[in-house]
Amino acid sequence: MTFRAPVSEYEFLLNNVVDYASIPATGRFAEATYDMVSAVLSEAGKLCDGVLAPLQRNGDLHPAHLKNGVLRSAPGFDSGYQAIAEGGWVGISAPQGHGGMGLPQTVAIAVNEMMAGACMSLHLAPLLSQGQIEALEHHASDAIKELYLPKLISGEWSGTMNLTEPQAGSDVGALSSKAVANGDGTYAVSGQKIFISWGDNDLCSNVCHLVLARLPDGVPGTKGISLFLVPKYLPDAEGNPGKVNDLKVVSLEHKMGLHGSPTCVMQYDGATGWLVGAEHGGMAAMFTMMNNARLGVGGQGVGAGEGAYQHALAYALERKQGRTASGFIADHADVRRMLMEMKADLFASRAILLACARAIDMETATGGKDWAARAAFLTPIAKAFGTDTGIRVSEAGVQVFGGMGFIEESGAAQYYRDVRVTSIYEGTNGIQSMDLVARKMMDGGEMAFALLDEVEEQAERARATHPNMAEAVWQACESLREATEWLVAQQDMQDRFAGCVPYLRAFARVLGGQYHLAAAMADQGGPREKLARFYITRMLPEHSALLAHAQAGAAGAFALSLDELAG
Numbered sequence: 314m315t316f317r318a319p320v321s322e323y324e325f326l327l328n329n330v331v332d333y334a335s336i337p338a339t340g341r342f343a344e345a346t347y348d349m350v351s352a353v354l355s356e357a358g359k360l361c362d363g364v365l366a367p368l369q370r371n372g373d374l375h376p377a378h379l380k381n382g383v384l385r386s387a388p389g390f391d392s393g394y395q396a397i398a399e400g401g402w403v404g405i406s407a408p409q410g411h412g413g414m415g416l417p418q419t420v421a422i423a424v425n426e427m428m429a430g431a432c433m434s435l436h437l438a439p440l441l442s443q444g445q446i447e448a449l450e451h452h453a454s455d456a457i458k459e460l461y462l463p464k465l466i467s468g469e470w471s472g473t474m475n476l477t478e479p480q481a482g483s484d485v486g487a488l489s490s491k492a493v494a495n496g497d498g499t500y501a502v503s504g505q506k507i508f509i510s511w512g513d514n515d516l517c518s519n520v521c522h523l524v525l526a527r528l529p530d531g532v533p534g535t536k537g538i539s540l541f542l543v544p545k546y547l548p549d550a551e552g553n554p555g556k557v558n559d560l561k562v563v564s565l566e567h568k569m570g571l572h573g574s575p576t577c578v579m580q581y582d583g584a585t586g587w588l589v590g591a592e593h594g595g596m597a598a599m600f601t602m603m604n605n606a607r608l609g610v611g612g613q614g615v616g617a618g619e620g621a622y623q624h625a626l627a628y629a630l631e632r633k634q635g636r637t638a639s640g641f642i643a644d645h646a647d648v649r650r651m652l653m654e655m656k657a658d659l660f661a662s663r664a665i666l667l668a669c670a671r672a673i674d675m676e677t678a679t680g681g682k683d684w685a686a687r688a689a690f691l692t693p694i695a696k697a698f699g700t701d702t703g704i705r706v707s708e709a710g711v712q713v714f715g716g717m718g719f720i721e722e723s724g725a726a727q728y729y730r731d732v733r734v735t736s737i738y739e740g741t742n743g744i745q746s747m748d749l750v751a752r753k754m755m756d757g758g759e760m761a762f763a764l765l766d767e768v769e770e771q772a773e774r775a776r777a778t779h780p781n782m783a784e785a786v787w788q789a790c791e792s793l794r795e796a797t798e799w800l801v802a803q804q805d806m807q808d809r810f811a812g813c814v815p816y817l818r819a820f821a822r823v824l825g826g827q828y829h830l831a832a833a834m835a836d837q838g839g840p841r842e843k844l845a846r847f848y849i850t851r852m853l854p855e856h857s858a859l860l861a862h863a864q865a866g867a868a869g870a871f872a873l874s875l876d877e878l879a880g
Contacts, residue, residue: 315627316366316620318358318427322663324351329835330828331667333419339678342417350420357402357424364396365431369620372434372573373727377514379565384513387573393435394516398468402428403439407446411462417674422612422666429616430623433731434573436616438471438511440609445472445523448602449542452590457542460552461521470519470544474602475506475579483744485596486534490526492541492586501583502526502541505563508738512577513545513562519554520545522579523602524586525595532593540595541586559584570730603739604692608669610739611696614703615662617732621703621710622655624725629713642713651713655706657848660832660841661825662695662702668824669695683763690753690760693745697814698821700735701742707732746813749820750800754809758801761820765794768827775830779842782833782849786826789856793823796860803866811870812863819859826853 327333328347336342372387379385386394397403406421407413421443428436446465449458464470481487490504502524506512513520522543531537546554563578590598629643629652637644643652669691676684707729711718718725736742754761768790775783800816803809829845836842 316362316369316431316623318354318361318431319619319663320354320358320427322660323354323423323427323667325832325835325841326664326667327419327423330664330831331419331671333667333671336417336419336671336674336678339675341678342674345417345420350416353416353420354423354427356400357427360396360400360402361427361431365393365428365435368393368435368573369432370724370727372432373570373731374572376572377565377575379562382561384515384562384565384575384577386515386575387434390435390573391516393432394438394468397428397435397439398517403442403468404446404466406443407462407466408450411458412466413446417670418608418677419667419670419674422608422670425609426612426616426619426663426666429613430619431616432573433613433617433620434571436613437571437574438514438516439468440606440613441474441511442468442470442472443609444474444602444606445521447605448523448540448598449589451601452540452594452598453542454587457587457589460548461542464519464552465521469517470521471511471514471517472521473509473512473523474599474606475509475512475522475524475543476599477508478505479507483741485525486536486538488525488527488538490524490581492526492528492539494528495585498587500528500541500586500588502543502581502586503583504581506579506581508566509577509579510574510738512579513575518546519548522560523589523599524581525599526586528592535596537593538595539592540589540598542589543581543584543586547585569733570727571734606739607692607696607745608666608673610735611662611666611669611699614700614732614735615659615666616703617728617735618655618659618662618703618706621707621725621728621732622652622659624728625655625710625713626652628717628723628725634715648713651709653844653847654852655709657829657844657852658702658825659706660844661821661828661848662699664828665691665821665824666695666699668828686756686760687764690749690764693749693753694817694821694824696739697736697742697745697817700732701818703732704729704736742817743814746817747810749817750809750813751806754801758797761797762794764824765790765797768823771827771830775834778837779830779833782830782846785849785853786823786830789823789826789853792856792860793819796864799864805867807867807871811867812865815859816863819856819863822853822856822859 337345368389404413409415478488492500492502524541524543547556549555559582563580566576632642634642642648672688711725714725717723772783772787829848833842833845
């Protein structure tokens with residue numbers, strides 16, 4: 314499969330749509346100038362195109378497997394991972410004091426998305442390490458930071474997160490894993506975890522697990538959970554991998570996709586671990602990692618969608634069928650519609666990812682609470698809309714291929730199979746939507762209304778050059794404002810939850826209109842203006858039906874009894 318990293322698309326977005334210039338204007342990221350970032354993106358693009366993309370099919374056709382209890386990665390993944398590590402890409406946003414590049418999250422999300430588009434199965438390994446790096450940076454003791462961060466950042470060691478258990482999926486508080494103090498500052502961790510991505514590998518010399526478990530005095534539920542760092546090999550006096558810890562991979566899951574990424578069932582039998590953060594404060598520490606991962610997973614969705622779009626476009630430009638102006642199926646009206654929708658939604662979701670990452674960077678640089686609230690509000694939208702976009706685009710990619718899309722040899726189905734899990738892991742998109750209408754609205758909708766004000770300000774700026782598109786965006790924003798006012802007024806959470814998924818999607822649709830409008834103003838008469846007109850005219854109107862659904866309340870959803878549902 315051929316792949317071309319969308320470097321120019323990111324350069325345009327950073328320069329014209331999401332105000333990247335405000336980030337290096339801060340003291341914290343002063344060195345991360347636009348020119349320097351452009352060079353970084355260019356180098357990352359070369360890695361994606363030349364090294365990672367050729368591994369995409371290998372991971373699918375020759376999956377990771379266990380042989381005599383030892384995990385063997387897909388062919389070529391070792392050299393691909395080594396190229397990622399040697400290039401410093403694992404530590405792209407990690408602290409420079411421990412060997413990282415210290416670049417903004419805005420740059421990291423761009424690089425990660427391109428890597429996911431090239432080879433999502435392999436990209437998941439450094440993505441998990443990045444989340445662990447951030448969790449340790451914020452919550453671990455100085456001793457743990459000094460030993461683990463340099464090795465994780467260099468890629469010499471890798472990181473995982475262990476939350477889910479057979480009886481405790483989204484309800485993390487139901488976990489049964491235990492930890493008991495050993496009396497020497499370490500803990501004995503016991504329990505079984507499932508769905509552990511890259512729970513083991515033969516790519517690096519140690520695998521470091523962040524494991525949620527309950528201390529003997531931990532209360533039931535999430536408030537009684539602690540977080541422990543449990544390495545595969547216990548570091549010796551020099552900090553090198555020593556004695557094997559009391560943990561093992563029980564089995565690998567047989568999955569719909571992402572075959573190159575081993576998803577492990579992990580067993581801990583009194584394994585030695587170190588407390589990360591405060592006792593019973595595990596969820597706070599883990600959420601640092603999960604929030605990082607949620608934005609990254611949104612990027613995975615967009616990346617997979619980009620790969621699927623490029624694959625489908627290449628086929629549409631060479632496949633002859635029926636009568637068209639060019640002779641190729643790309644000039645059939647319905648195929649062209651699909652390609653335009655794919656490209657327009659990728660642009661919108663990519664801009665939302667960058668807007669969220671920019672808010673994180675500005676919070677980091679300034680400590681501003683408004684930036685923190687903005688990042689928190691945009692995170693569930695970026696994750697859910699980014700992954701939903703990847704799924705829709707990948708599904709459309711199969712459709713563009715027609716019958717050949719259903720044939721595995723075409724490669725079209727792999728993108729859909731690989732990306733499908735992204736709307737499930739790191740918090741299902743339903744949970745992201747519930748979080749948006751509940752926790753993120755605890756401010757009475759203040760941040761939501763602030764974002765809507767900015768959408769309308771963008772529309773007002775565009776009236777002189779693009780009056781029709783500006784009016785459409787402004788009207789959509791007003792409809793969303795009214796729906797948000799209704800939402801905030803609803804005290805019954807079931808009424809909010811019943812429409813939370815369409816509400817989140819409508820919010821993303823309107824944000825997409827804002828960003829497409831900005832692109833049209835920056836590229837008047839160019840391809841991005843034409844794409845913006847397509848999005849605003851044909852895709853933005855979807856918000857109306859979504860908001861009607863969002864405000865319908867819970868009664869209709871519960872109209873049928875459980876017996877009637879089964880009848």
